[in-house]
Each structure stands twice: as C-alpha cells, then as structure tokens.
Amino acid sequence: MQRSQRTHYNHSLEYAINCANENNLSVIVYFGLYDQYPSANLRHFAFMLQGLKDVKENLTKRNIPFIISNEHPANGVLSLAKNAALIITDKGYLKHEKVFRKQVADQVECPMLQVESDVVIPVTSASNKEEYAAHTIRKKIHNKLSEYLNTFTNTKLNKTLSKEFLDNIQKELGPEIDLNQPTNDILKNLNIDKSVNPVSSFVGGENAAHEIFENFLENKLKEYLDKRNDTKEEACSNLSPYLHFGQVSPLYLALKTYEFTKDYYHDFLEQLIVRRELSFNFVYYNQDYDSLDSLPTWALETLNAHREDKRQVYSISELELPNTHDEYFNACQMELLKSGKIHGYFRMYWGKKIIQWSNSPEEALNRLIYFNDKYALDGRDPNGYANILWCFGKHDRPFKERRVFGKVRYMSEKALKRNSSPKHYIAKFKTYEQ
C-alpha cells in the first residue's frame, strides 16, 4: 500500500484478500515510510501519518496485519517478498512511483499485479491516448460510468498469520514504527526535510475525509455550481489533500454524489471525474508532464513569440514570502503557506501571476512546481502538474493576444471581483498573518 492509503473502497486491498481466500493464504499490508521521498517534507509526512494511524486501526479491526518500516518502499517489499506467493500493489502514475514499482517487479520471483483504485475509470479504459482537453475525454468517460460506478463490500480475510511469524518478519525489516505514539514523536525520529511546518487546517486520514465529505454532501453540494468560485461561501469540498494521499476513494465519492443528485453531469462530478481523470490521462500518456514540452504547439509558439516582452519581475523569495504589490496574489501565497492549499479559483490567478512576473516561461514553470509541491498538501500530484501546465495553455484554447502571455488565457483582478469575494479573501489572509 503506497498510493491508496485507506482501507475503505480500496480495490487493491480487496483483490488481495480475495486472492488469499481463494488460495487458503493470508495477507500482509506493507507501507514503506521513506525519509527521502521526492519533494516530501514535514507538512506532508504529518498529514500522511495521521492517515496511516487510521489505516492501522481499521485493518486491525479486520484482523489484517499492517507493517510499516522506515525504508524505501521497494526495499521493504523485496524483503517481504521472500515469503510471498503474490504481490499486489496500488497503481502509481508519476515517474518516481512507476520507478518504485518497476524496481520490485524486476527483482521479485513471485507474480506482481497493480490494481488501480484512485480513479473512477481506469486510465487506459477511459482512453488509449493522450487527450487534447476536457471536451475530448468527457464523452469517453461518461460512456464508461455505468460500467465502473459499482459499489463493493469488504471481504473478510479467512486465514490470519501467527504473531510469531509476523514478529519475525518485522525483525527482518528493522524496528517497527509504532503508530500508537503521538505523531510528533514519530516525526522527530525521521530524517525528513523539516523546513515546512504541518498545518492545523487539515487533519489527515480516511475518518476525517469521510466526515468532511458527509458535511459537504449535506450542506454544500447544492450550492457547488453557483458558489464554488466564491471564497466567502466555502462551497468546495476541500477533499483534494485526501484524494492525493489516497485517503478517500474517488469512486465512493462519485457513487454517493450520484445517489444524492441523480445527475452524472453534476458540476462536482465534472471536477472529480472528468477534470481529475484528464490529469491522470495527461501524466500517464505524456512523460513530459512537468515540462513545457507537453504544451500544444499553439501555446509553445505564442509563449516563444512573447519571450522578449517587457515585464515586471519578482524574485523567487519575493513571491515565496510573499512580498508583491498585488494583495490578491499575496493572499493566495499566504493561504498556501499557512493552510497547505489555495482556493481553486484563486489558484488559477496565483499561477497566472507567477507567469506574468517571471523572466521566462521555464522559470515560471519551475517556480510553480516548486511552490505547489513544497507547500500544498495536494501537491506532487497528477492534478498539480496538469493544472500548472493549464496555466500555460495545456488543455485550453487560444485567447486574445496580449503582453507576456501571447494567446494563452490571462486572468484579471476584474474576474476575481466579478466571480468571487476578493476583499473577504484578503481579510482572511490578514488573520493568517497574525
């Protein structure tokens, strides 16, 4: 278990239990807590550990052992694999996630399977190629919804392993990470990047995710279409950190939302399934997902044509602090620093401003990926790369030509005022400053 960090609606876990039952074998769930995980820091580890505590508690209730060790996931799996008949893992979409899985697959003797559980429609079933935009993937996804929107129930594991066997395995893997300790004590002993503080705005874990979702269904979903851009209304779900860590199943969210709305085209499902799975399609089929080379030709050409345009430039530290003349941008950056996320509507503005105030599109891209991956709890994700590249024209169309952006869509303060409540947003940011 690396990406789908949950026990509820986890296809990999259920598949493993079913295979074990059929073969009169048992299951061990393993998680490699890796200090040097790419771009992960204290903020991410704190949130993730809160989630892993839920995993342990919920697996224990089902009599399924959960082993977690402080090492590279591939190494941990390889030492466990000596005793295994079959390895089942969740699917990773980003480059480093694929490398981890390949390292195991290349070295194990038993069969290894990947089971996809963090999208509603498996990526290659939704489409067999990189899609151009939401309008080209939407119909393909909708055509498959009735096939994939299925509920499932937890299977009971029939055969359990002895305590002695499990203790021996744990010994081979090194000291056990005791998830019953306070999270801060576990974090203290990890050799991780501690430069970014954890946030109190989000508590990690499947239990918290379900509570947030229930509240969203009951109190916010009705307002989602009209008010999701308005920060004052707080009509968004705030589920992206949980989806990023696999602490909640998108299938479960989709099923429950459909039960409520009876509308496959509901705007929340458009974001959760069509837009999100367009991002998975992008990173799966385009290995340049973190580079401007992934842009359509029109976007690259227009950005190149405007390279020499005069512009105001801020240094990376001025942006990071933040210390710009633009109070809306400062508010976005402050929200990111202090809460670990930016409201979706303002996040587009934030991305566009970084393009406007950088020396080149390449510099802007590096800055955006750096900030998003460092501070956002939902960063380091297919959605992060797809949406950052969207700021440069990916999955979008040409607009009226202007300075720096060329034909790439621009976002003005006027748009913020028209569609949201920027004054309210700034006031909220002031409270973060204190």
Ligand SMILES: Cc1cc2nc3c(=O)[nH]c(=O)nc-3n(C[C@H](O)[C@H](O)[C@H](O)COP(=O)(O)OP(=O)(O)OC[C@H]3O[C@@H](n4cnc5c(N)ncnc54)[C@H](O)[C@@H]3O)c2cc1C
């Ligand atoms: C520059 C930039 C960077 C971004 N980086 C990330 C990121 O690192 N991780 C991330 O999950 N999202 C990212 N987004 C997309 C979007 O801003 C967030 O998904 C959304 O704001 C999350 O808040 P929510 O859970 O309340 O969303 P809701 O509005 O409640 O939507 C529900 C879910 O739908 C999905 N979703 C919503 N908007 C989008 C979108 N535009 N594209 C794809 N899926 C979407 C998300 O999984 C979200 O959790 C980024 C957007 C921009 C412009």
